[in-house]
Amino acid sequence: MASAKSTKDFLLVAEDYLSRGQVYRPAGEFIKKLALCQSCCGGRQEVERMLGVVSRMVALVESQSNRP
Numbered sequence: 891m892a893s894a895k896s897t898k899d900f901l902l903v904a905e906d907y908l909s910r911g912q913v914y915r916p917a918g919e920f921i922k923k924l925a926l927c928q929s930c931c932g933g934r935q936e937v938e939r940m941l942g943v944v945s946r947m948v949a950l951v952e953s954q955s956n957r958p
Contacts, residue, residue, distance in 0.1 A: 897936055904943045913947045 900920055907914040921944065 897940060901936070901939060901943060904947065908943065908946055908950065911950070913950055917944065917947060 900914075900917070904914040904917060921940075
């Protein structure tokens with residue numbers, strides 16, 4: 891499986907996982923590192939896109955945990 895090394899990689903990898911109905915599990919660790927290095931972000935649009943991807947992953951996890 892692919893792994894993320896930059897914000898752009900993260901978005902591509904996380905969206906690929908979501909398209910298959912899966913969650914990119916290392917996302918939390920990647921975002922923690924990113925939060926410590928604000929200059930690593932690719933600007934406001936990329937941050938907004940990343941937050942959207944993270945929200946979709948959270949929704950997917952919640953929907954999977956609510957299954958009987």
